[in-house]
């Protein structure tokens with residue numbers, strides 16, 4: 282018997298949500314049914330909103346210290362209870378956002394023009410950050426076979442051995458494919474990076490979304506004293522808090538930690554915590570484990586629904602493999618044999634749906650789109666009907 286209601290109808294009216302009101306730049310128009318940017322049409326657990334309300338009632342939101350037991354304690358508790366990982370205070374550092382840390386780790390470990398290795402497909406903001414920091418994107422394509430993705434270690438080793446490639450930004454679990462990496466794979470990646478002097482950044486923001494039968498292994502478990510490795514994560518995805526900027530990173534490399542903290546504190550003067558976020562973190566990590574478990578079961582049901590829908594109605598045109606993690610369905614339309622832009626235009630014009638075009642996660646076309654499934658079942662049904670309508674329209678127009 283479910284304790285939480287993930288079927289509740291939600292609204293973002295009047296909230297200036299990018300998901301609903303910000304579709305123009307990528308999709309050319311507004312008024313679409315949105316299933317794209319990675320935030321949820323599911324409310325943050327009540328325990329968190331209540332904790333933030335209590336904090337709001339105090340009425341004073343002055344500069345706030347994050348180095349306190351109400352931050353460290355909940356973070357340690359979460360990692361211990363969920364992942365059996367024992368952290369110590371000195372391994373954990375609060376930071377303004379995950380991408381902020383990724384960006385700083387890149388800047389501190391490479392020079393302009395140096396190469397940064399990214400798996401392809403990749404989380405699109407990594408491409409943006411590399412461009413913004415004048416670093417070269419070095420693609421390390423994942424091997425894809427029947428919608429299953431694996432790591433090409435041979436190619437990765439060659440890339441790491443090239444002296445101009447200084448950093449590897451890894452995504453675990455992987456956005457957009459949802460791949461969860463095994464301990465053995467992580468160890469191999471680490472060994473190759475360390476042997477070649479390549480700095481390892483592990484973005485683990487999707488860590489809490491592993492399917493009920495999957496196991497998440499963090500790079501933290503493989504870290505040894507002074508390893509050139511940083512893990513960055515936060516609560517933005519898990520508890521739908523993306524507009525409350527925050528994150529934290531974990532490292533056993535004190536010199537690196539000191540350098541990053543110096544950047545926050547002295548270069549940008551952003552070394553204080555968001556007071557509402559501190560209350561949210563405490564409530565989330567101390568009280569909301571059961572909510573996350575039930576959310577994962579709800580997402581599992583949504584993925585099953587999509588899988589069945591495609592098998593029943595659209596298997597000649599689409600293929601989809603349920604991911605081991607995330608709330609993102611990475612759907613292939615390769616069987617349609619049409620260019621990416623034709624499919625994406627049809628999804629917007631015929632289906633009236635905003636799903637993320639696959640090519641924004643890549644340096645080439647990939648015949649895929651990414652659908653955000655963190656919604657009520659009813660919304661997912663509506664989304665699948667719109668995708669169905671798109672395929673019917675393309676058939677009618679003789680395009681497929």
Ligand SMILES: Cc1ncc(COP(=O)(O)O)c(C=O)c1O
Nearest residue numbers: 319378379380404456484486528
């Ligand atoms: C892999 C990954 N990292 C980071 C982020 C964003 O994190 P932040 O807003 O803290 O920079 C996202 C959001 O979609 C993501 O998917």
